[in-house]
Amino acid sequence: xxxxxxxxxxxxxxxxxxxxxxxxxxxxxxxxxxxxxxxxxxxxxxxxxxxxxxxxxxxxxxxxxxxxxxxxxxxxxxxxxxxxxxxxxxxxxxxxxxxxxxxxxxxxxxxxxxxxxxxxxxxxxxxxxxxxxxxxxxxxxxxxxxxxxxxxxxxxxxxxxxxxxxxxxxxxxxxxxxxxxxxxxxxxxxxxxxxxxxxxxxx
Amino acid sequence: xxxxxxxxxxxxxxxxxxxxxxxxxxxxxxxxxxxxxxxxxxxxxxxxxxxxxxxxxxxxxxxxxxxxxxxxxxxxxxxxxxxxxxxxxxxxxxxxxxxxxxxxxxxxxxxxxxxxxxxxxxxxxxxxxxxxxxxxxxxxxxxxxxxxxxxxxxxxxxxxxxxxxxxxxxxxxxxxxxxxxxxxxxxxxxxxxxxxxxxxxxx
DNA sequence: CTTTCAAAGTTAGCGCCTCTAACATATGTT
DNA sequence: AACATATGTTAGAGGCGCTAACTTTGAAAG
Numbered sequence: 001x002x003x004x005x006x007x008x009x010x011x012x013x014x015x016x017x018x019x020x021x022x023x024x025x026x027x028x029x030x031x032x033x034x035x036x037x038x039x040x041x042x043x044x045x046x047x048x049x050x051x052x053x054x055x056x057x058x059x060x061x062x063x064x065x066x067x068x069x070x071x072x073x074x075x076x077x078x079x080x081x082x083x084x085x086x087x088x089x090x091x092x093x094x095x096x097x098x099x100x101x102x103x104x105x106x107x108x109x110x111x112x113x114x115x116x117x118x119x120x121x122x123x124x125x126x127x128x129x130x131x132x133x134x135x136x137x138x139x140x141x142x143x144x145x146x147x148x149x150x151x152x153x154x155x156x157x158x159x160x161x162x163x164x165x166x167x168x169x170x171x172x173x174x175x176x177x178x179x180x181x182x183x184x185x186x187x188x189x190x191x192x193x194x195x196x197x198x199x200x201x202x203x
Numbered sequence: 204x205x206x207x208x209x210x211x212x213x214x215x216x217x218x219x220x221x222x223x224x225x226x227x228x229x230x231x232x233x234x235x236x237x238x239x240x241x242x243x244x245x246x247x248x249x250x251x252x253x254x255x256x257x258x259x260x261x262x263x264x265x266x267x268x269x270x271x272x273x274x275x276x277x278x279x280x281x282x283x284x285x286x287x288x289x290x291x292x293x294x295x296x297x298x299x300x301x302x303x304x305x306x307x308x309x310x311x312x313x314x315x316x317x318x319x320x321x322x323x324x325x326x327x328x329x330x331x332x333x334x335x336x337x338x339x340x341x342x343x344x345x346x347x348x349x350x351x352x353x354x355x356x357x358x359x360x361x362x363x364x365x366x367x368x369x370x371x372x373x374x375x376x377x378x379x380x381x382x383x384x385x386x387x388x389x390x391x392x393x394x395x396x397x398x399x400x401x402x403x404x405x406x
Numbered sequence: 407c408t409t410t411c412a413a414a415g416t417t418a419g420c421g422c423c424t425c426t427a428a429c430a431t432a433t434g435t436t
Numbered sequence: 437a438a439c440a441t442a443t444g445t446t447a448g449a450g451g452c453g454c455t456a457a458c459t460t461t462g463a464a465a466g
Contacts, residue, residue: 119317170371
């Protein structure tokens with residue numbers, strides 16, 4: 001079965017697709033209770049299995065969280081591409097749209113966002129997150145290369161892509177839980193994102 | 204006694220200054236094990252008291268973490284001011300120096316940094332963090348106002364201060380655990396920070 | 407100097423959590 | 437049909453957060 005298709009109901013003893021259901025349950029719980037403060041046990045109750053079941057699919061709690069984080073990273077990438085596809089064929093506008101998608105994701109799923117960009121303990125999982133993160137960052141890099149009329153491996157493109165990423169990631173993190181309101185400036189988000197893109201890409 | 208002076212040894216039954224010792228122990232543990240994955244119980248062992256002792260000083264675990272976060276925010280502010288004081292009387296250079304201090308703090312104390320800018324559950328504690336965060340952000344705002352030859356309450360100053368904060372916060376977060384290396388560009392940090400200040404303040 | 411009392415420790419223990427071991431049941435291959 | 441494997445189960449060890457009830461201590465009040 002394709003991963004991520006939550007179709008099968010529990011067929012008596014076996015669950016059907018516990019792995020995906022668990023990831024979904026944990027995702028919900030991470031949003032509801034924060035990514036500390038939730039428990040695997042509760043996700044099990046929600047998925048209708050015993051609290052030992054997850055360990056047939058995951059080594060430990062950390063591995064489940066990584067699965068949720070990877071899933072989140074993919075959805076973030078999809079959202080960026082979708083938002084960029086909506087706007088006209090203008091490089092700058094597309095980059096701005098990606099920023100909007102990024103911030104929107106952080107605001108819609110703060111728990112997953114924090115998980116995705118939080119720490120990972122073990123080395124192999126860090127490597128996995130790095131690989132998937134690389135793909136997602138590549139989406140932005142392509143748009144920037146397009147905008148600057150250069151290639152993705154151009155150091156200038158990479159430098160500016162990273163600047164954009166920093167900017168948007170920072171704003172997303174700060175605005176997520178109201179820290180942006182420390183600055184009393186009335187923050188029109190669209191203006192901010194457009195300004196950011198302009199200053200980085202055309203400066 | 205001044206807060207933060209960890210002098211008194213345990214005098215038989217009473218500890219002397221358990222509150223400060225606990226905060227220090229938790230700070231260490233948050234660095235060692237991450238801010239999930241550590242336990243109050245372990246901090247107690249390290250401070251040489253029973254696992255029930257903390258609850259004479261703090262309502263719950265969350266309140267201890269807030270204390271560590273607030274402490275971290277103060278130290279971040281101090282570090283920013285110290286780094287800025289080192290450089291010549293040039294507004295732009297000072298802002299850059301503050302960025303360097305911010306990123307340095309994140310790299311030296313990633314656990315505390317994540318804690319400080321992570322979520323807080325209860326409303327009153329969120330309010331406390333907001334107040335202290337406001338003070339710290341004010342340090343940057345003053346430097347920016349100086350640089351733009353305007354006042355702190357000027358909307359332009361606030362807008363640009365926030366842009367700087369986003370930028371630096373984003374870079375700090377991403378570089379902390381190697382996510383910056385996703386971009387393969389050789390990142391000379393000083394150049395990056397200088398570029399950021401320039402683009403935001405002079406753009 | 408004694409008495410008293412609040413502050414700040416202690417032990418005991420409940421309920422919940424993570425994770426393991428041993429056992430049970432379904433599925434699919436030969 | 438028989439077996440192997442994957443994926444469930446229950447039982448339970450060990451750890452943690454937090455509370456209740458008790459104890460020690462230092463210091464203020466008489």
